[in-house]
Amino acid sequence: MALYAASSAASAAEVSVAVASNFTAPMQKIARAFELDTGHKAMLAFGATGGFYAQIKNGAPFQILLAADNETPARLEKEGLGVAGTRFTYAIGKLVLWSKQPSLVDDKGDVLRKGGFDKLAMANPKLAPYGAAAIETLTKLGWLKQLKPKLVEGSNIGQTYQFVASENAALGFVALSQVFSDGRITEGSAWIVPASFHAPIQQDAVLLNTGKDNTAATALLNYLKTEKAQAIIRAYGYDL
């Protein structure tokens, strides 16, 4: 192992990765492990997938996109900005209705029907797959119309979490990865939305043209498929 690290350090390279906000915590952990194991360096930028798309289209120097959906990577590949055949699903996101208050959210989501709250936060459904999944869930439950006046939108899932964490919104639909660690919800109360309530939040990765000859980029994409990385991803509540 030491030999491996030493030999790879000799050819250590750097890779810039655009990471969807919901994957912030696991990716930081994975990047640390990746750097220790391979000697390469991963520079991470976090944000909304749509924003990254606009930046990549206009020449942003990212070599990998870890999107919050599967459409954006496919679109980049079709437009010749992503390398064909490099796309794969690195995680399947889970939606959770979460409140910082310990007993507001019950384990069936009945709170949505009962009311007793002022604001319900979700990510902008046009920009974020977790927002689209939240709308789908409310539609399926038949409560969208009644809850519409209470909806507030974050521009991405990170901002949505912030609205709920600061209690400006009593509850909100966020990514499970944001409130989950070591196999349990870290604080407050939550309802993990059953996967059958919305289309799967399939999060895809793609190698961008700028990273075609970057050894660190290829190494990182391979690393995401290792047992070790997948264990981290699962620990944050994602499916695989």
Next chain:
Amino acid sequence: MSFITLPEFDRHALSAVWLTLELASLTTVLLLIIATPMAWWLARCKSWWRGPIAAVVALPLVLPPTVLGFYLLVALGPNGPIGQFTQAMGWGTLSFTFSGLLLGSVIYSMPFAVQPLLHAFEAIGERPMEVAATLRARPIDAFFTVALPLAKPGFITAAILSFAHTIGEFGVVLMIGGNIPDKTRVVSTQIYGHVEAMEYAQAHWLAGGMLVFAFAVLLGLTLMNRKSTQVMR
């Protein structure tokens, strides 16, 4: 550039434009009311407090909107000092409301109202007020009949800058607005949404409009300043 369905786009765009104008107008009116006594006090005051208070008023010039937005989000929330106060008054919390945006805009644009008024009041100096006093005008009368008319160019500049700066507000609105149509979705956040959603045609329309507006305001301000300096000569 994709084809856009005009009726739908028109409705959302018009509502955002209208809301933006409403926010900017109300902010300007409130700011002129608040900034006038403040600038007057700063122009006359010789106390030690003048320095620190002038600095606090100018803070929004230097601070990134994210700092203001973050503190406002925390302060307006149910556990923040403003949130505690508004809840005690029975108004609920102000985040995600038009009133919340108004409060944010007043703070954010404050220096743009105070600075021009301060300069105008300082330029008047003590003399006209002393003359008015010797003519037995009460201080409050002298303020309204002497100081205010003399400071008119300062008021016009303050009003235009507050209005224009509020139109250009983005970060604070994004952080405390919640993107609610007809309530907190203004033109700048609407443009951001279009860009992120890859709706570049809509983004171009609104962004182009903003560009023309900003240019017109600055051109108007320059022409007006030149005219008023000619009059002074």
